[in-house]
Amino acid sequence: MVKGLFMLISEFAQQTGLSTDTVRFYVRKGLLSPETGNKGGYNPYQIFSPALVETARVIKLAQSLGFTLKEIAAFGEEYRAGALTATRGADILRGQLGKLEEKAALLAGMIGYVRAKIAWLEGGGQGAEPTFGVFACGVTAGVVDDAGKVRRA
Amino acid sequence: MVKGLFMLISEFAQQTGLSTDTVRFYVRKGLLSPETGNKGGYNPYQIFSPALVETARVIKLAQSLGFTLKEIAAFGEEYRAGALTATRGADILRGQLGKLEEKAALLAGMIGYVRAKIAWLEGGGQGAEPTFGVFACGVTAGVVDDAGKVRRA
DNA sequence: TATAACCGTGGAGTGTGGTCCATGGTCAAG
DNA sequence: CTTGACCATGGACCACACTCCACGGTTATA
Numbered sequence A, B: 001m002v003k004g005l006f007m008l009i010s011e012f013a014q015q016t017g018l019s020t021d022t023v024r025f026y027v028r029k030g031l032l033s034p035e036t037g038n039k040g041g042y043n044p045y046q047i048f049s050p051a052l053v054e055t056a057r058v059i060k061l062a063q064s065l066g067f068t069l070k071e072i073a074a075f076g077e078e079y080r081a082g083a084l085t086a087t088r089g090a091d092i093l094r095g096q097l098g099k100l101e102e103k104a105a106l107l108a109g110m111i112g113y114v115r116a117k118i119a120w121l122e123g124g125g126q127g128a129e130p131t132f133g134v135f136a137c138g139v140t141a142g143v144v145d146d147a148g149k150v151r152r153a
Numbered sequence C: 001t002a003t004a005a006c007c008g009t010g011g012a013g014t015g016t017g018g019t020c021c022a023t024g025g026t027c028a029a030g
Numbered sequence D: 001c002t003t004g005a006c007c008a009t010g011g012a013c014c015a016c017a018c019t020c021c022a023c024g025g026t027t028a029t030a
Helices: A009-016 A020-028 A050-064 A069-080 A086-122 B009-016 B020-028 B050-064 B069-082 B086-122 B132-136
Strands: A142-144 A150-152
Touching: A009 A020, A009 A050, A050 A069, A086 B050, A086 B086, B009 B020, B009 B050, B050 B069, B069 B086
Parallel strands: none
Antiparallel strands: A142 A150
């Protein structure tokens, strides 16, 4: 068997690091469209090209960027329809970039909060306990007193 | 009714932007622990303090950062446990800080990748196509500075 | 030709994060 | 004391992204 040129599902799975179940799942969802070979009789075997290995990598990447499988499948459709131009691709990515940046900002706020809290704890609890609101989304500042109640600053 | 001091579930839901169903779900999962008031007979009404509104905000935030409800609940547990001694609390938070910074580094890598890819697409595909690996393959540890860039620790 | 290794199909099950709903108890206004 | 708004419980149901399994057909190897 010539490795890597026209694979059956198990080799494809192994090359992509997916399980055969996941590959079949992706095929059902339209994310991967293998050829149907001449082997297998009533239920012909699926033949995977090296291009599909690349596709699988793109799917994984997109997933790690927070796209759902449904969205990824839609991108694939567009791509095959020839509608996925560079401009369009840049637009899609800009949308996702916005989401990622939003997340990063929130995360930065949370990190600031946790840092402040650590400093506060190590300083023996001097002064007002840091409140999350101070760091995130401009929520009205307040402090939590020893009884766990919020006092307005 | 005095707004915001000791709320029943529907007001709490409204103030947090959650549905009452979701609030009950969170209570079942241990993310929110309201008091049980004296009203309601066999099935006493849950009483929500303003501090829990704050908690709900933290939950939402943590969730948007990709923490699961289980992790968030564990965070809350640790938080309550660590609140006893400052040293212990600081230790716990440092652990959380590590996780957050890891996430931040990952996120920064993705943002860098997406930015580069957009630039590449808009430049008409000149030069080498950006690879995710270039951005994400050194994300072991780092911190995000004010500009959202990753600095190596 | 026997037998193991592989294939596809269909359906059930998992965990996460909810949402909906029927039932029945409780509370407050009129 | 009725009526409507509210409450809690329990269970069904949903989407997502898998994962497992039984069944039966196919292929390659010995």
